[in-house]
Amino acid sequence: MTEGRSVPVLPSYGPVRPLGLGQVSITGGFWGGRQAVNATATLSHCETWMERLGWLANFDRVADGTTAPDRPGWPFSDSEVYKLLEALAWETGRTGDVEAESAIKRLTARVARAQDPDGYLNTCFGHGDQPPRYSDLEGGHELYNLGHLLQAAVARLRTAGEDDLVRIARRAADHVCRTFGEDGMRKICGHPEIEVGLAEFGRALGEDRYVEQARLFLDRRGRGTLRDIPLGRAYFQDDIPIRQAGVWRGHAVRALYLTAAAVDVAVERGDDELLGAVERQWERSVARRTYITGGMGSRHQDEGFGEDWELPPDRAYCETCAGVASIMVSWRLHLATGDVRYTDLIERTLYNIIATSPSPDGAAFFYANPLHQRAPGKPSDGTEVSPRAEAGVRAAWFDVSCCPTNVARTLASLEGYLATTDDDGLQIHQYAPCAIRTELPDGRRVAVDVETDYPETGTIRVRIAADEPSPWTLSLRVPAWAAGASVIEDGGRARPVGPGVLTLRRAFRAGEVITLELPMRPRFTWPDPRIDAVRGCVAVERGPEVLCVESRDLDGLDALVIDPLLGPQPDPGGARVRGRLAAPAGGPWPYASGAHPVADGEWFDVTLRPYHSWAQRGSSSMRVWLPFSVR
Amino acid sequence: MTEGRSVPVLPSYGPVRPLGLGQVSITGGFWGGRQAVNATATLSHCETWMERLGWLANFDRVADGTTAPDRPGWPFSDSEVYKLLEALAWETGRTGDVEAESAIKRLTARVARAQDPDGYLNTCFGHGDQPPRYSDLEGGHELYNLGHLLQAAVARLRTAGEDDLVRIARRAADHVCRTFGEDGMRKICGHPEIEVGLAEFGRALGEDRYVEQARLFLDRRGRGTLRDIPLGRAYFQDDIPIRQAGVWRGHAVRALYLTAAAVDVAVERGDDELLGAVERQWERSVARRTYITGGMGSRHQDEGFGEDWELPPDRAYCETCAGVASIMVSWRLHLATGDVRYTDLIERTLYNIIATSPSPDGAAFFYANPLHQRAPGKPSDGTEVSPRAEAGVRAAWFDVSCCPTNVARTLASLEGYLATTDDDGLQIHQYAPCAIRTELPDGRRVAVDVETDYPETGTIRVRIAADEPSPWTLSLRVPAWAAGASVIEDGGRARPVGPGVLTLRRAFRAGEVITLELPMRPRFTWPDPRIDAVRGCVAVERGPEVLCVESRDLDGLDALVIDPLLGPQPDPGGARVRGRLAAPAGGPWPYASGAHPVADGEWFDVTLRPYHSWAQRGSSSMRVWLPFSVR
Structure with missing residues (x-):
């Protein structure tokens, strides 16, 4: 057991242990700036919208016995309040923010009043004229909501200790165990989430029966206890037991939340069969069902995974929440195995999904993250609720508004995903300017400062901040894309390091600097030929960032073809490639018996910018995958 | 006015007038066989399923006052009964089928009992505990259902004269005019169809006020009177008035039924502005939003059109009903203009959508018609209702079962789409073995027999069946794909004819044979480069048929690349191309910094078969668009 770490995920066993908010402080840079915006703008933005729309008042109505058929919001709107509470809890843990603390108390008080004496807590079922409790497990989201309550309580417990929110969560968790335990309803919730909430809440409190309830839910799933629906039972992963499944399918967020819980249960129970099944699912899904951005979910219809190789750029769903959930899964798998392929994918997802969603002012968000926007979105003035997930512009709030609070809780807890320790040293996974202060189990002191403007440049300086007379091991992840990386140790000469992990073991002394140099020259990236939707195209990446071309930078983007023989060049925007307009x-009739006549234009330079910045200068059409021509 | 023609569409004005069931008899061949299966299997299949599922009993329940909340079927299930009635009416008109006649009487009697005294007729709204009439115009489909009733009544009126079904329809139409007229509710139905029903029923009865009500509905639409929904108001074409729209968008069947009505209204009112708007929409939609099969609808989410050039083969929706509706539109546009580009598209849609849907035994149907099936569908034993539109196998019946009855009514009325006359002669549009007997307005006798096994071969013999001393003009459509066609007139030598229309004018004598020879050698067809989803691919067509490769004929279809330099060769199956397996x-991780290593296999012959026959030999994966490699 690792006590006292303020982290979202803290397995009881594993080769590495995550450092938390007390041990890692992000001090600025790419992520520090985003965390500041999250703290100062997004958190209050979310509360304001939920107050405006009555999602908060739903709790008051239950408490006051004034529920009515006009209840605003979807059945899962409660969960947005809990995700905001989770974000607020991490924020207070990170910075001691007084406003966040006061918001937690304010929201907790309203939630508390709505809880039934037996622990049941929901604003859409079970009161007055509402449908009875658990009368719609396919779509009701009651357990889903409670799962998010438990995650919020974990955040509170690990940053502030047991308080009202934790007590509410305890009563709710006990209610769930009584109602759905071995002797209770042998049912599951249509949207997985209770499982991952129970598992972590159990770990945080040392209450194994919550972990056991998570295991029960997991093993019940995949046996068709939920009703068949037009989208099929794969939609909520009730088609195949998780131990037998070979790949992720159905609704992406559901699949990934479920998988995160499976890793937790596998680790707590020493269940290598289950862990192995999840690893295989990750492997095939990442190899065949994942976008270059790390985005997951190829279909709008069911917000879900498609078949292998079905990865259309224009209709990519890549829900922001699926990015959050993918990080949840990969981080748990990393903690269970120590394998950096998982933290590689986390980096990709952070820079290209999580960073893409919020606007620079933290008050508008992408829900879907397509890799090709055909028609520019309709600009919004930020005062309306977007009725739909895809819009081509960031929206202030959504009819289904899961993404803003999910981004908020991820950014507020980002310190918990940067570094780990094992018995012999420190492993740094994500590069941000930060201070890391911890001790190894035997008391060796580990103190380093990371100085970097990554991904602006690829220079990452790790400065040892305290002497430690006994040797220890410093491990630095070298991303899989970073062929040609090098390291310079104090006063030494650059020596090449391959992708994977760079390990240095010695008695480090304060002031020593290890400089990891990652190659930031933009590069072409080619898709597997089985990805039919991007055949004949190439993408440009730079460091961990996927780049894109926007119509803001190029009129006639539809007709762009690029020269694939001349590699992309560095550019202040991100990169430059040689292209021309070849408009047919x-x-x-768009089908002909011979080649379509094309009027080739002159060659010119095309500017690419980071995908995460797209549509920040106004609505735009956009492409990540660029057709090439070698004529 | 053209009296007494048994056709689904009979405009009051226009350059050509359609021949009907009394003037054209299909005598066998590709379509004759399908009509026979439709008559002997599909019609009773549809009635059996609707009885089994209680969709017919819904009418009895209304009549008996026993409606209940457990009403089976969707709110639009009534329309399936009406579409079946329409199919039965055409079938009796075509063949005098006694069983069909008896089914009409049986079904009409049950429908009649459910009609309210004021003409309202619906089994889902307005009775007992049901929601009030017209309380859900977005989703309730009440007017949609009645539109199909009117189309059924048109079929009955034009094949048997006024009977109970026609009287029911009259009362319903009068109710609609009273309720939604200038002085009534200024509302529209979420699913267009009442408009096209009213317009034709008005033409059939000479009741202009029905046409006027259709015009009212049309001009009310596009002004946002329907509620906004997550899919947007474009879903039901309530986003832009039809006169101002530039392209089809939203739900494809809705867009097309609406457009069909717009042509009717434009023609009846001499409204060239409206006709011009529709023609422009057709042009852009066909040039940029239509599949090579003639299929329309690129998105599953809203069963709708995508953006320009958004034509994914794997997620092509191409609903069978959208094919039916596309034919409805193009036929009306042809009758309004005489332009054969419309009948060209009809041919494509007939052979590649309408012919694709039903199984050879007429008891199972495709709903969606993708151009790439990645994973073979799960075989069905024909006893279950398919809960979803896409399955990769034909299903006996669907939860939403619009397609079987739509195919049935189209096949039963196919004679009405084959040929037209104008003041000087006959125009033949679709080639099937048939007898055509008619008179021109001035009494000149036109009698021809078409002998052909098209599209098995491209030889079409038009044999003059009666002397006519005065010259008249025989016009034969030469399809746009038929470069290299030729004609042989009695005893003469072949002479080339270009795509478009071949016209021959003289005093034809009985026994004369005009032989049109269409080139049936399989050919490569190349997509416009802006269709991103099929870049680097080529399709194979043969005559009017699109061909495809199935995994039944080729293990490892996923890895197929073909040689685009050697043209496709004739083959008993359909065609042969040279291909090899190039499995990466x-x-x-499926994205790499260089070309993905590919193990090229040996070249071999790949068999292609008509797309309409796919999955007839069992479930299969399938591709229309084939990647090519010139390495």
């Missing part, structure tokens, strides 16, 4: 003449 | 090695 067009005709009454 | 694959790896943990």
Whole structure:
């Protein structure tokens, strides 16, 4: 057991243990700036919208016995309050923010009043004229909501100790165990989330029966206890037991929340069969069902995974929440195995999904993250609720508004995903300017400062901040994309390091600097030929960032073809490639017995910018995958 | 006015007038066989399923006052009964089928009992505990259902004269005019169809006020009177008035039923502005939003059109009903203009959508018609209702079962789409073995027999069946794909004819044969480069048929690349191309900094078969668009 670490995920066993908010402080840079915006703008933005729309008042109505058929919001709107509470809890743990603390108390008080004496807590079922409790397990989201309550309580417990929110969560968790235990309803919730909430809440409190309830839910799933629906039972992963499944399918967020819980249960129970099944699912899903951005979910219809190789850029769903959930899964798998392929994917997802969603002012968000926007979105003035997930512009709030609070809780707890320790040293996974202060189990002192403007440049300086007479091991992840990386140790000469992990073991002395140099020259990236939707195209990446071309930078983007023989060049925007406009003449029928006549334009330079910044200068059409021509 | 023609569409004005069931008899061949299966299997299949599922009993329940909340079927299930009635009516008109006649009487009697005294007729709203009439115009489909009732009544009126079904329809139409007229509710139905029903029923009865009500509905639409929904108001074409729209968008069947009505209204009112708007929408939609199969609808989420050039083969929706509706639109546009580009598209849609849907035994149907099936569908034993539109196998019946009855009514009325006359002669549009007997307005006798096994071969013999001393003009459509066609007139030598229309004018004598020879050698067809989803691919067509490769004929279809330099060869199956398997090695991440290593196999012959026959030999994966490699 690792006590006292303020982290979202703290397994009881594993080769590495995550450092938390007390041990890692992000001091600025790419992520520090985003965390500041999250703290100062997004958190209050979320509370304001939920107050405006009555999602908060739903709790008051239950408490006051004034529920009515006009209840605003979807059945899962409660969960947004809990995700905001979780974000607020991490924020207070990170910075001691007084406003966040006061918001927690304010929200907790309203939630508390709505809880039934037996622990049941929901604003849409079970009161007055509402449908009875658990009368719609397919779509009701009651257990889903409670799962988010438990995650919020974990955050509170690990940053402030047991308080009202934790007590509410305890009563709710006990209610769930009584109602759905071995002797209770042998049912599951249509949207997994209770499982991951119970598992972590159990770990945080040392209450194994919560972990056991999570295991029960997991093993019940995949046996068709939920009703078949037009989208099929794969939609909520009730088609195949998780131990037998070979790949992720159905609704991406559901699949990933479920998988995160499976890792937790596997680790707590020493269940290598289950862990192995999840690893295999990750492998195939990442190899065949994942976008270059790390985005997951190829279909709008069910917000879900498609078949292997079905990865359309234009209709990519890549829900922001699926990015959050993918990080949840990969981080748990890393903690269970120590394998950096998982933290590689986390980096990709952080820079290209999590960073993409919020606007620079933290008051608007992408829900879907397509890799090709055909028609520019309709600008919004930020005062309306977007009725739909895809819009081509960031929206202030959504009818289904899961993403803003999910981004908020991820950014507020980001310190918990940067570094780990094992018995012999420190492992740094994500590069941000930060201070890391911890001790190894035997008391060796580990103190380093990371200085970097990554991913602006690839220079990462790790400065030892305290002497430690006994040797220890410093491990630095070298991303899989970073062929040609090098390291310079104090006063030494650069020596090449391959992708994977760079380990240095010695008695480090304060002031020593280890400089990892990651190659930031933009590069072409080629898709597997089985990804039919991007055949004949190439993407440009730079460091961990996927780049894109926007119509803001290029009129006639539709007709762009690029020269794949001349590699992309560095550019202040991100990169430059050589391209020309090759607009087909067009005709009454788009299928012809010979090559379509194309009027090739002159070659010119095309600017690419980071995908995460797209549509920040106004609505735009956009492409990540660029057709090439070698004619 | 053209009296007494048994056709689904009979405009009051126009350059050509359609021949009907009395003037054209299909005598066998590709379509004759399908009509026979439709008559002997599909019609009773549809009635059996609707009885089994209680969709017919819904009418009895209304009549008996026993409606209840457990009403089976969707709110639009009534329309399936009406579409079946329409199919039965055409079938009796075509063949005098006694069983069909008896089914009409049986079904009409049950429908009649459910009609309210004021003409309202619906089994889901307005009775007992049901929601009030017209309380859910977005989703309730009440007017949609009645539109199909009117189309059924048109079929009955034009094949048997006024009977109970026609009288029911009259009362319903009068109710609609009273309720939604200038002085009534200024509302529209979420699913267009009442408009096209009213317009034709008005034409059939000479009741202009029905046409006027159709015009009212049309001009009310596009002004946001329907509620906004997550899919947007474009879903039901309530986003832009039809006169101002530039392209089809939203739900494809809705867009097309609406457009069909717009042509009817434009023609009846001499409204060239409206006709011009529809023609422009057709042009852009066909040039940029239509599949090579003629299929329409790129998105599953809203069963709708995508953006320009958004034509994914794997997620092509191409609903069978959208094919039916596309034919409805193009036929009306042809009758309004005489332009054969419309009948060209009809041919494509007939052979590649309408012919694709039903199984050879007429008891199972495709709903969606993708151009790439990645994973073979799960075989069905024909006893279950398919809960979803896409399955990769034909299903006996669907939860939403609009397609079987739509195919049935189209096949039963196919004679009405084959040929037209104008003041000087006959125009033949679709080639099937048939007898055509008619008179021109001035009494000249036109009698021809078409002998052909098209599209098995491209030889179409038009044999003059009666002397006519005065010259008249025989016009034969030469399809746009038929470069290299030729004609032989009695005893003469072949002479080339270009795509478009071949016209021959003289005093034809009985026994004369005009032989049109269409080139049936399989050919490569190349997509416009802006169709991103099929870049680097080529399709194979043969005559009017699109061909495809199935995994039944080729293990490892996923890895197929073909040689685009050697043209496709004739083959008893359909065509042969040279291909090889080029399976990428694959790896943990499908994006790489260089070309993916590919193990090229040996070249071999790949058999292609007509797309309409796919999955007839069992479930299969399938591709229309084939990647090519010139390495």
